[in-house]
Amino acid sequence: MHFDPWSSNDGRDDDPVNLVSRPVCEDRDSREILMLTDDRQKLKDYIDDLSARGNTSIDLGMKWGTALLDPAMRPVVNKMIGHGEVPSRFSLRPFAYDDLETLKVVVLMTDGQNTSQYYIEDDHRSGESDVYWNEQTEEYSIWNKRNGDGNDGLFYWVNNNLWRDHPKGNGHWDCGKEGLRGYPNDLDGDGIENEYFCYEVPNQDDNENGTAVNLSYPELWAYTSIRYNTEKNYYPWMNDSEARSQWRYGVYDTVGSGTKDNRTKAICDAAKTEQIVVYTIGFEAPSGGVSVLKDCASSPSHFFDVDGLEISNAFKSIAQQITQLRLTQ
Incomplete structure (x- = not known):
């Protein structure tokens, strides 16, 4: 995979479409x-x-x-x-x-x-990550699945240091119940997903532009160094050691x-x-x-x-x- 486990800078720092600058496998x-x-x-x-x-x-x-x-x-x-x-x-x-x-x-x-x-370890090689990228505003949003900190099921807007019920740029989800989102979920723990119908209503923030896209793991690592993702997207709201364990050393391994x-x-x-x-x-x-x-x-x-x-x-x-x-x- 195209990924960078070392750099603290992000490929998007210089240009939002730049790949990470120090990948393990270079396509040169x-x-x-x-x-x-x-x-x-x-x-x-x-x-x-x-x-x-x-x-x-x-x-x-x-x-x-x-x-x-x-x-x-x-x-x-x-x-x-x-x-x-x-x-x-x-x-x-x-x-x-x-x-x-x-x-x-x-x-x-x-x-x-x-x-x-x-x-990259198997559980971070494919499928959707928890990270969303808004190319127009060049901003990340992070979905907090179940961290047990009162923000479960919400999105962390990295640039604003705010919690919202949608990634920045995707408007507001009205699900009829606080905290629920518009695709499979089981936040109340009864084992049933999709029990609430959710629909999108216009953006609620005047400064909310663009569209946030859910990144697959290959897409995330190709543009965002592992260290940057840990320090910029997760440190602000997670315990530092937990963030390192889960999103740095829990993402890649060595031979x-x-x-x-x-x-x-x-x-x-x-x-x-x-x-x-x-x-x-x-x-x-x-x-x-x-x-x-x-x-x-x-x-x-x-x-x-x-x-x-x-x-x-x-x-x-x-x-x-x-x-x-x-x-x-």
Whole structure:
């Protein structure tokens, strides 16, 4: 998902249609995978245009490198050929593992070590959130389900620090009973929803303009950082620790480096089982990354620990070894 667990600023701060500025997964061209090609210049230009920032996921690099050699990827390749995204000469790729004319090689390089991976928890990945956004006035309203603070079933108008029976911009709901809203509810606790008919009457506030839209969770996180949502939309009316627990640390979780090290090992082992030759390069990598790379390589001689310009020699050596292997086969 497109989300930001760190920033205290909101994507809407600069422009109401801006996505969050520091997402875990960036949708930038400079971070995309380049699928199969034998165009040397295109490959070099693509590498020159790559940008690196954020956390390190050696497991994901190895996963994609191995997947692009797996015959199970062939339907995907053919579909991309049909879309003009991969040259037609790759229609039989990836070749079978037992193809005697084929040598499969992965070169895995890192300058780091596996770090934490962030993800949105299942109960906040889909469906409607409690947050409403009025694009015309650029304001949030928050529905308080059942907080037990006397404002259950009401909407908090963030910019006004007021409680109302509707999100700002959606007029007034007349339900015949105070506190009830115009869609499924069971605020009196008898287990029956929709027992009151509600209808909308004109706006009751002179300064109430625009229309508030209920945001789905993917929409909310794409435009509103998790920290901003917690601090600006919930802190003003919730207990701070409760707000943090529910709307910050209760929204996302992490996968630690140890788990990612084990994932990397599993992928490397699976690749080597299929006779894929695995070279690894640690470019000024810390000890944690070096350990993972050593374990992943096909043999100790397939691992290179390099600094500075030594990396050029490592790639030359790998190229020579691959050429020799091809000649031998």
